[in-house]
Amino acid sequence: MSYNGALFDSDTTRVEVCCWNCNHSVTLRRGDVKADLDRHDFERRAICSQCQTGWPQTTKFPRRKPTSM
Numbered sequence: 001m002s003y004n005g006a007l008f009d010s011d012t013t014r015v016e017v018c019c020w021n022c023n024h025s026v027t028l029r030r031g032d033v034k035a036d037l038d039r040h041d042f043e044r045r046a047i048c049s050q051c052q053t054g055w056p057q058t059t060k061f062p063r064r065k066p067t068s069m
């Protein structure tokens with residue numbers, strides 16, 4: 001059972017990591033990082049390989065459908 005704070009939760013197959021400063025982006029797939037890696041932990045520690053800027057933006061795919069009720 002995974003919790004919501006994980007970078008790769010049970011619905012996520014890939015994560016795009018994008019530098020807000022220079023737009024360099026990489027795609028992480030399940031298995032590229034620790035399964036229980038915390039999303040905020042990752043963002044806090046990640047450094048752009050192009051411009052050394054920290055705190056990239058992460059976007060999970062597939063995107064969640066809006067919850068309806």
Ligand SMILES: [Zn+2]
Nearest residue numbers: 019022048051
């Ligand atoms: Zn960058």
